[in-house]
Amino acid sequence: MTTPTTTFDYIVIGGGTAGCLMANRLSADPKNRVLLLEAGKPDTYHWIHIPVGYLYCIGNPRTDWMYQTEPDAGLNGRALRYPRGKTLGGCSSINGMIYMRGQARDYDNWAKLTGDDAWNWDQSLRDFMAHEDHYKLDGGADPATGDNSRFSDLHGSGGEWRIEKQxxxxxxxxxxxxxxxxxxxxxxxxxxxxxxxxxxxFDVNQRSGWRWNTSKAFLRPAKSRPNLTIWTQAQVEKLTLARGDDGALRCTGARVNRDGQTVTAAANKEVILSAGAINSPQILQLSGIGPAATLRAHGIDVAKDAPVGLNLQDHxxxxxxxxxxxxxxxxxxxxxxxxxxxxxxxxxxxxxxxxxxxxxxxxxxxxxxxxxxxxxxxxxxxxxxxxxxxxxxxxxxxxxxxxxxLNPTSRGQVQIRSNNFRDAPLISPxxxxxxxxxxxxxxxxxxxxxxxxxxxxxxxxxxxxxxxxxxxxxxxxxxxxxxxxxxxxxPVGTVKMGRADDDTAVLDPHLRVKGVAGLRVVDASVMPEITSGNTNSPTLMIAEKAASWVLAGV
The missing domain is CATH 3.30.410.40 (Cholesterol Oxidase; domain 2)
Known part of the structure; x- marks a missing residue:
């Protein structure tokens, strides 16, 4: 049996909504060797694909991380089940399938909070449309009017992300x-x-009555590429970090638990953390990137003191x-x-x-x-x-x-429970x-x-x-x-992006971890403020934008 290659150009951690798109876009160039890591199993479970199957996927360890919140004072002491997708496609494999972008004001506000107009509505709209295949553009122009400009200015056709009427x-x-x-x-x-x-x-992410998840949309056409490697049931223990002679910190790869064995995968160019608003802050903290007091309390050396895990927002x-x-x-x-x-x-x-x-x-x-x-x-x-x-x-x-x-002012946090990567984090909305x-x-x-x-x-x-x-x-x-x-x-916001002088932001406007070279976070955790609607499709837009930056090296 041959030993799998463990050195790649890019490592994408998390085969969920953002990770599937990132793996597709980065591996489109055959020169890029890409590794996609997913802690869950392949999306072969039949209930993933039948729309009502969310009833059998949420609360099922086959497809769900099975998280719970801490008892919450605002809920009169109740704790809530907190589903997160644990399979290829991530939350797009178990969610409500609603296609929703939010409001233009959300993205214009992100542009103000980050100081980067790349996040404004007009520029984000292009990234939404880049991967859309919207039913309103099926068949070309409206036969009654001969025109479909009302929708073609807002929606895309021929992309991977199918949107249909219920x-x-x-x-x-x-x-x-x-x-x-x-x-x-x-x-x-x-x-x-x-x-x-x-x-x-609502419009939904379905194709002919079947759930359309990001694994089918973005991984299925890319799986045959020889430069794309996909490891499932491969849970990241922590990121690997190194300091150069000048003292600068760099992410060099990840330690991965695969089939009960720890394997170190190395990245020559970048590591892209796309594990979601709960798991991304957990992985960062386990790696020594997070609030110093929290890390020290669990015996973790502090590589970078950063407000990771704060700013949790939810609807x-x-x-x-x-x-x-x-x-x-x-x-x-x-x-x-x-x-x-x-x-x-x-x-x-x-x-x-x-x-x-x-x-x-x-x-x-x-x-x-x-x-x-x-x-x-x-x-x-x-x-x-x-x-x-x-x-x-x-x-x-x-x-x-x-x-x-849609615009809650309450803020919560996600913090590690221990220094063991298998222990679920503490979720306090x-x-x-x-x-x-x-x-x-x-x-x-x-x-x-x-x-x-x-x-x-x-x-x-x-x-x-x-x-x-x-x-x-x-x-x-x-x-x-x-x-x-x-x-x-x-859940969003736990690894927020912001201006260089924003001490509450973990990331710069291009989603690079401040003070750590070679590491970018691309998922719902980067949102500085929650969108005014369902969050799955905005996460895809974020990944579309980020992929272009990664490929351009900016």
Whole structure:
């Protein structure tokens, strides 16, 4: 048996959303020898590819790191399950498949925070479009008008990242959209124009009813390249660092636990850390790059004192549940074996129906109160209900109206638990820790009630089941939000980028670790502030931009 090559030009750590794109782009030049490391297994598990399979992937050690948060005061002492993808494709293999960029103001703000216009909306839009294959551009021009410039200026065609319409609708969700309009929210047919205010069905990352993850999109066409090596079930123990004669610190590679053996992989050019907003700070800290006090507390030599693991931001989803009458919901359709068989047959024959659906079908973006200058709430509306994610569906017909604060002011942290790479890190989101976040939580629950009280919903006789109509004050509603809210799985910001003189930033605007040559971080952890929407596709945009910088050596 031949010994595998352990010296490469580039090492990409993490075969998730960003890592798959990075491996594709870097290996496109046959001169570049690229190693992609993934701690999980290949994405061959069948439930990864069936859209409703997220129910069987989250909370499953085959595909999920199985993390939990620390008990959180803002959640009244509750700890939350904190899913992170552990397979090729990473979180794109287990997430809700929603294609969402956020708002133009997010990226213009990043440009201000980093001092680099490369991050502004206009330039980031090009990076979004570079890998898109959007259904709105299928078939060329609109046959009715002979023109598709409205969409071609905003979306790409022929790229790797497929975006499609959902393959089912629900009467009760259509009525909710009408009720939202009656409550002052306009309808929209595109949440991704730079201003996502409005109500409509989400677009999804699917192809013909199958989940479209980044492994299929970016690795499948690149796997046959002889200059790309992929190691799965290969967990990084730590980065290898060296100091030159001038004292400058450089990342030279990584120590990798593979098949129970430690192998050192060396990088001649760069190491790209794309392990995500939880694992990237963990790997950096285990390597001696992080808050000095934390490292010393675990017996780790401090190579670089840096604010790694701070600035954790996430979208907290408040799940209001309403009983409804006179309509179909998934609670009823999947209540028995016959119903489940019908659902399975529809998917088998047509690739449609409930098995093709994302966790949330209908979305809305709006302001929590008129004083807000932009949409700061996102709704995920679902034709089902349950006590908590992973629990059985309720035995009564109901819908869930989930709403989250897009721009939370609370900040948490991720810190290593020990100096053992196998130990899960401490995740402390610190939800609802600011007065503004608690106020938005209370206001958002009142807004849910306003929408459900509109004429379009009357025929369903909605009854508030959670949190319950008896709770009315700001204090009551904020406390109840802590009882019923859960993460929507959007952690970001733990290895933030920023200006050279920003002491809270770990990275420079080109995502290079300050004070450590040969090391770049490329994933959701780099965001200085969370985007105003789902975070998977912004992570791909970040990787697209970063790949061009890595290849250019800047």
């Amino acid at each position: 393959r089912l609708r629900w009467d009760v969700l259509d009525s909710f959209a009408d009720a939202a309009v009656q409550n002052g929210i306009s309808k929209t047919d595109d949440f991704n124009s730079g201003d996502n205010a409005g109500v409509g069905y 907290l989803q408040i799940r209001a549940v309403y009983k409804v009458a006179g309509t179909k919901t998934l609670n009823k359709l999947a209540a028995n074996l016959f119903g489940k068989a019908k659902i399975g047959a529809e998917y088998l024959l047509k690739r449609s129906g409930p098995m093709s659906m994302s966790p949330s079908q209908l979305g809305a973006f709006t302001r929590s109160d008129p004083s807000r200058t932009h949409a700061n709430l996102e709704y995920h509306v679902q034709p089902l209900s349950l006590e908590a994610f992973g629990d059985p569906l309720h035995d009564f017909p109901a819908i869930t109206v989930s709403v989250c604060n 610190n939800y609802l820790s600011t007065a503004d976040d608690r106020k938005v939580a209370a206001d958002s629950l009142r807004q849910v009630r306003d929408i459900m009280a509109q004429p379009a919903m009357e025929k369903y006789a909605p009854q508030e089941y959670k949190p319950g109509p008896q709770y009315q004050s700001d204090a009551d509603l904020a406390k109840l939000a802590g009882d019923i809210a859960s993460t929507i799985f959007h």
